Amino acid sequence: xxxxxxxxxxxxxxxxxxxxxxxxxxxxxxxxxxxxxxxxxxxxxxxxxxxxxxxxxxxxxxxxxxxxxxxxxxxxxxxxxxxxxxxxxxxxxxxxxxxxxxxxxxxxxxx
Amino acid sequence: xxxxxxxxxxxxxxxxxxxxxxxxxxxxxxxxxxxxxxxxxxxxxxxxxxxxxxxxxxxxxxxxxxxxxxxxxxxxxxxxxxxxxxxxxxxxxxxxxxxxxxxxxxxxxxxxxx
Numbered sequence: 001x002x003x004x005x006x007x008x009x010x011x012x013x014x015x016x017x018x019x020x021x022x023x024x025x026x027x028x029x030x031x032x033x034x035x036x037x038x039x040x041x042x043x044x045x046x047x048x049x050x051x052x053x054x055x056x057x058x059x060x061x062x063x064x065x066x067x068x069x070x071x072x073x074x075x076x077x078x079x080x081x082x083x084x085x086x087x088x089x090x091x092x093x094x095x096x097x098x099x100x101x102x103x104x105x106x107x108x109x110x111x
Numbered sequence: 112x113x114x115x116x117x118x119x120x121x122x123x124x125x126x127x128x129x130x131x132x133x134x135x136x137x138x139x140x141x142x143x144x145x146x147x148x149x150x151x152x153x154x155x156x157x158x159x160x161x162x163x164x165x166x167x168x169x170x171x172x173x174x175x176x177x178x179x180x181x182x183x184x185x186x187x188x189x190x191x192x193x194x195x196x197x198x199x200x201x202x203x204x205x206x207x208x209x210x211x212x213x214x215x216x217x218x219x220x221x222x223x224x225x
Contacts (some may be wrong), residue, residue, distance in 0.1 A: 006153075032211040043201065043216040044154070051211075089153055096213050098169060099143075103153040 002027040004092050006102025014110050019080050021105045023090035024072040030092040033066060033073045035098075038087045047088075048075070080109045114138045119169040124192050125225055132187045132220050142205040143185040144169075144214065145177065147198040152166050154201065161187055177215030192224045 003026040013019050027032075034049035050057045050064045050073065063078075066073040073092075075094050077084055087106050093099035115136040124130045134143065141162050147152040149218055156169030158177040166177050174196060176188045199221050203214040 009151075034213065043218050045216070046213045049213065093211055098156055098159060099214065100156075100170075101146075101154040103151060 001032060002092055002094075002097065002100040004090060004100045004102045006090050006105055008105060009103065010106045010108075012108045012110065013080050015080060015082060017080055019075075019077045019084070019107055019109075021088055021090070021107070022072060023074070023092075023102050025100075026071070027092065027094065027097075028068075028071065029103040030094045030097075032093050032099075033064070034086075034090045034091050035064060035075050036091065036101075038089065038104075040086070044089060068077045077107075080107075082109050082111050085109045115202065115204055115215055117200075117220050119220060120218065121221050123225060125184040125209045126193060127191050130189050130192055130222070132189075132200055132222070133201075134185045134217055135189070136183055136185075136202075136204045136215075136217075138204065138206065138215075139182055140204035140206045140215075141182070142207075142214075143179065144203040144205070145175070145185070145187045146201045147171065147196075148201060148219075149198050157187065157200075164178065189222075192222075194224050196222065197224045198222060 006023045012026040031052035036044035038044040039049045061078045063076040087104045091099045118133045144159045145157040160179040162164045202217040203213045
């Protein structure tokens with residue numbers, strides 16, 4: 001089955017800096033890659049997703065890139081703000097299969 | 112977000128007791144999921160359901176039972192709770208077949224087994 005690895009497990013950046021979180025997946029048939037943000041004590045919420053027919057997707061300060069050949073995808077957050085502090089989860093799935101999540105990255109943005 | 116709810120939000124139970132966690136969604140989503148969240152493991156799938164009366168095992172199903180008699184409800188039962196089942200449990204739903212669209216999560220249930 002699918003296996004998703006996520007790095008780093010913790011990340012601390014200064015406000016205004018960029019943050020990058022990386023994930024690798026094992027199932028070459030995976031075609032959907034969402035990223036979820038979970039604030040302390042809250043539920044996970046989708047912030048951005050990408051499909052395998054697209055190499056990059058942006059939404060304001062957030063972007064996701066996908067390298068199908070290498071089977072890895074990354075979340076990029078630019079101009080980080082304290083409210084970006086949260087745990088971020090990547091995931092991978094394909095039609096007919098369930099979604100597999102990475103172990104999460106705790107991002108801390110220092111003011 | 113108000114479309115998917117979980118109850119109770121917090122539960123303390125003793126080892127060996129049966130406990131049921133409830134999940135209710137108002138969107139008529141076909142797919143529903145149960146995850147547990149433990150530090151260092153992310154979200155791990157326990158069981159999922161493609162429609163009423165259709166359920167299947169996920170990654171960590173042992174010790175859990177599910178049912179889905181109605182589309183909107185997906186209860187999770189721990190038949191004989193163990194300390195290793197202390198966790199935060201999230202229910203989720205998805206509108207389309209498979210797992211290739213957004214999953215909407217409930218607020219979670221924090222379960223402690225003493």
